[in-house]
Amino acid sequence: MIDRKEAQERAARFLSERSQTWTSSDVRLDLEYCFIEGGRFIAPYDGIGFLDHGDERARLGGNMPIYVDLNTGECGFITMADVDDFAARGRLL
Numbered sequence: 001m002i003d004r005k006e007a008q009e010r011a012a013r014f015l016s017e018r019s020q021t022w023t024s025s026d027v028r029l030d031l032e033y034c035f036i037e038g039g040r041f042i043a044p045y046d047g048i049g050f051l052d053h054g055d056e057r058a059r060l061g062g063n064m065p066i067y068v069d070l071n072t073g074e075c076g077f078i079t080m081a082d083v084d085d086f087a088a089r090g091r092l093l
Contacts, residue, residue, distance in 0.1 A: 001071055004041060015066060027045050039070050040069055040070060041070060046063070
């Protein structure tokens, strides 16, 4: 089982690798809103300009948070069903 620090590092690497093919790869995990639930580390992310300076033009829309399975270390993007569930319970904005 991996701890929160390792999960955060894995999520950051996953985001860095995946974002290289995006129009804007200037993104970072939003550590203030990361959480652990159901054996997964859930990591929202956004544009660095928005996170650091509140620049609405750098804010992403429709991005799915990353999950890290704490047992296997597997990373991926959460599903829309996860988003709906977490949002309904106030876990995601």
